[in-house]
Amino acid sequence: xxxxxxxxxxxxxxxxxxxxxxxxxxxxxxxxxxxxxxxxxxxxxxxxxxxxxxxxxxxxxxxxxxxxxxxxxxxxxxxxxxxxxxxxxxxxxxxxxxxxxxxxxxxxxxxxxxxxxxxxxxxxxxxxxxxxxxxxxxxxxxxxxxxxxxxxxxxxxxxxxxxxxxxxxxxxxxxxxxxxxxxxxxxxxxxxxxxxxxxxxxxxxxxxxxxxxx
Amino acid sequence: xxxxxxxxxxxxxxxxxxxxxxxxxxxxxxxxxxxxxxxxxxxxxxxxxxxxxxxxxxxxxxxxxxxxxxxxxxxxxxxxxxxxxxxxxxxxxxxxxxxxxxxxxxxxxxxxxxxxxxxxxxxxxxxxxxxxxxxxxxxxxxxxxxxxxxxxxxxxxxxxxxxxxxxxxxxxxxxxxxxxxxxxxxxxxxxxxxxxxxxxxxxxxxxxxxxxxx
Numbered sequence: 273x274x275x276x277x278x279x280x281x282x283x284x285x286x287x288x289x290x291x292x293x294x295x296x297x298x299x300x301x302x303x304x305x306x307x308x309x310x311x312x313x314x315x316x317x318x319x320x321x322x323x324x325x326x327x328x329x330x331x332x333x334x335x336x337x338x339x340x341x342x343x344x345x346x347x348x349x350x351x352x353x354x355x356x357x358x359x360x361x362x363x364x365x366x367x368x369x370x371x372x373x374x375x376x377x378x379x380x381x382x383x384x385x386x387x388x389x390x391x392x393x394x395x396x397x398x399x400x401x402x403x404x405x406x407x408x409x410x411x412x413x414x415x416x417x418x419x420x421x422x423x424x425x426x427x428x429x430x431x432x433x434x435x436x437x438x439x440x441x442x443x444x445x446x447x448x449x450x451x452x453x454x455x456x457x458x459x460x461x462x463x464x465x466x467x468x469x470x471x472x473x474x475x476x477x478x479x480x481x482x483x484x485x486x
Numbered sequence: 487x488x489x490x491x492x493x494x495x496x497x498x499x500x501x502x503x504x505x506x507x508x509x510x511x512x513x514x515x516x517x518x519x520x521x522x523x524x525x526x527x528x529x530x531x532x533x534x535x536x537x538x539x540x541x542x543x544x545x546x547x548x549x550x551x552x553x554x555x556x557x558x559x560x561x562x563x564x565x566x567x568x569x570x571x572x573x574x575x576x577x578x579x580x581x582x583x584x585x586x587x588x589x590x591x592x593x594x595x596x597x598x599x600x601x602x603x604x605x606x607x608x609x610x611x612x613x614x615x616x617x618x619x620x621x622x623x624x625x626x627x628x629x630x631x632x633x634x635x636x637x638x639x640x641x642x643x644x645x646x647x648x649x650x651x652x653x654x655x656x657x658x659x660x661x662x663x664x665x666x667x668x669x670x671x672x673x674x675x676x677x678x679x680x681x682x683x684x685x686x687x688x689x690x691x692x693x694x695x696x697x698x699x700x
Contacts, residue, residue: 313585313586313646313647314576314586314646315576315577315579315580315586315646316580317580318573318576318577318580319576319577319580319581320580322577322580322581352569355566355569355570355573356569356570356572356573356576357573358570358573359532359569359570359571359572359573359574359577360573360574360576360577362528362529362532362533362570362574363529363532363533363536363573363574363577365529366529366530366531366532366533366534366536367533367536371527372527372528372529432527432528432529433527
């Protein structure tokens with residue numbers, strides 16, 4: 273499965289694509305950071321980010337796009353630009369006709385480090401280990417985007433279905449609790465998950481941790 | 487000046503265009519409501535709204551697009567979809583290369599009714615009077631979109647400039663306090679405002695109220 277991860281931000285927006293095989297091994301496809309200048313009005317910055325996301329979808333050809341949801345405990349003023357970037361990203365993913373998944377920062381951290389409270393450096397370190405990179409991806413936004421993509425490939429529970437912002441609940445049995453029909457990619461993923469489960473695979477998060485701890 | 491007003495919403499998004507002449511008379515160009523179904527995943531709903539906004543810009547050919555900012559006192563969960571719609575709208579306005587302005591609901595209400603606490607029915611009633619319509623525009627989202635467009639044509643202080651979400655401060659003297667260069671349309675507007683002032687025109691809001699009160 274190929275996943276494009278997006279770490280939404282108005283000044284720096286991380287875009288990272290990973291390919292994950294049936295045995296959950298993840299490899300880097302590509303990573304970049306779209307930057308916009310505060311000297312531009314916000315709507316022109318959002319346009320430039322939307323253009324960069326559309327170009328990344330074209331370049332990396334993901335089956336699904338995963339994005340990080342902004343912190344709900346932050347104050348509204350600070351999350352507004354990030355939520356607008358999320359809206360811009362969702363338009364481009366929708367135009368590409370792809371499935372989309374949303375995760376909280378702690379879900380992403382937990383998926384790659386085993387702890388929902390891991391720091392930036394720890395996430396960068398683990399992303400490098402998981403993807404067998406010689407150095408942690410820089411800047412942090414790039415590593416975060418890859419972590420979001422890995423999170424979806426391993427967890428896969430955040431797919432957007434019907435209902436406003438609701439997530440399709442894809443259980444490890446391959447059963448889907450959403451009212452919305454799944455796309456072929458989503459169905460394939462759910463089946464692969466069920467297969468994995470039948471083969472007796474352990475929790476991907478713990479599995480990875482063990483693989484990557486010296 | 488032709489202004490497209492957007493009342494952002496995921497289920498119903500109001501789109502209303504008005505033409506305002508030098509003497510501040512406003513006439514209706516067109517109004518519509520873009521609707522999306524909760525049976526679609528959020529990113530496909532945002533795509534459909536973005537498509538509708540791009541089509542409305544093409545159809546009505548506005549010089550500037552005004553949008554309503556969500557209430558900051560609302561909780562984050564409820565404003566997230568609306569903020570995402572705002573992001574989607576901003577991308578399309580940016581792609582059209584147009585200036586954009588943002589107003590709070592109370593600024594819009596005050597501009598058309600004289601009171602920032604006016605109710606939906608009062609806004610609908612005043613929009614109908616201002617545009618010389620035989621009946622209030624239905625649904626409320628359509629009237630709100632027109633009220634937002636009228637608000638910008640009369641006030642014009644909410645233009646997005648450089649800096650995140652900052653507004654260009656265009657004073658009635660025609661002086662502009664933003665660091666960002668104005669578009670030709672913005673310059674023309676600022677000059678028209680200054681002319682109006684020199685001619686001794688009173689506050690447009692109070693002026694309108696008087697004109698429209700029986």
